[in-house]
Amino acid sequence: MIAFDFPAVLAEWPLLVKGVGATLVLTAISASVGVTLGVACAWARVHGPAWLKPIVGAYVELIRNTPFIVQLFFLFFGLPGIGVRLSPELASVLAMVVNLGAYAAEIVRAGIATTPKGQIEAAQSLALTEMQVFTRVVLPPALKRVWPALVSQIIIVMLGSAVCGQISVPELQQAVNLISSRNFRSFEAYFIGTLLYLPMAIALRRLLNWAGPRFIFGR
């Protein structure tokens, strides 16, 4: 007969709270920088100089076709081989930014591509500069169109951050691992840890769906 001992895990709640906090902080930083990078890459692929397009295209395809854990290990374990040493936290944020940037670039590009030509022509005829046309006319409705996909991708990146525990970043997965090595209640610890991610994902989706129209692209 198997006896479960969930209270033993819940007794370590300060660790869990810290883990949730760290995961959210990692996600917040990576999401804001990553989406910005994605927008920049989308701009580069559609309107950028000719030499930049293939570079951005290669970056997007390379990231989208390799696992996040390999990207993270390359940054954390691989780069010191050529003398670049990153802290676990910095490597994690960088990996998440680079990862989200590539996916966001594809998503935002799809939004930009569907901008009606007349709107751009109208903006040009009002003597807006190329940059103004992009940031004020093309981008806001494009972001609005692809916002649900972008939100899903940010959530995927948050869930992916569980892997950062592997390079000893003290986020939720790492906290769960620590708890299970303290009291040997591995199943219970991972059960609770896994279930903690679920409300985080749901809350993050709600928050972004709420914040998007208000602060990012306007209603």
Add this chain to the structure above:
Amino acid sequence: MVDFSIWDIFRNLLLAARWTVLLSLIAFVGGGLVGLALLIVRIAKLRGAETLISAYVQLFQGTPLLMQLFLAYFGVGLFVNVSSWISVTLALTLYTSAFLTEIWRGCVASVHKGQWEASAALALNLREQLRYVIGPQALRVAVPPTVGFLVQVIKGTALASVIGFVELTKAGTMITNATFRPFTVYACLALMYFALCYPISAWSKSLESKLHGHR
């Protein structure tokens, strides 16, 4: 001190890639079968099925695959002492089934409601409706995203390395420990995954553009 050439690194990674491919195929086929069963239960509109299955989907889509793998590893370990093979296969199969059933549900929903009504008016039962009317139309829409999801499964298998399953990523870590050349090994590792995934991504993309071309 043994010297390792690039070829040694590459050959060993290639050998390990077999396990990544095998694991991906098992998870994809197994997940496809479970996903199909769930889809049929959903379409048949059994009482309570929709609530249960959407909770199942939400559970797998709203939690990290890594945590699911750990949970399967320790969960199966409670009952029987098994190799990581069983728990990894189990977790990846369930994960894949949740995503595929949701993708395919969307494809079935994309078939026009009139098709259901027309086939019902011709007195076809549910099995015949799915076999002759709805299935072929949904299948056409379903192929590109399903192929695209295979890429996600291949990338997902990389996480199996964390619970000790020796596939491509784990082999990369082990080779690094033997050669002390992390930069080369992880670069090769990334290239290996790229070589596996990129053709499938490109294929999925071309299937999609063909589909839209027909409209």
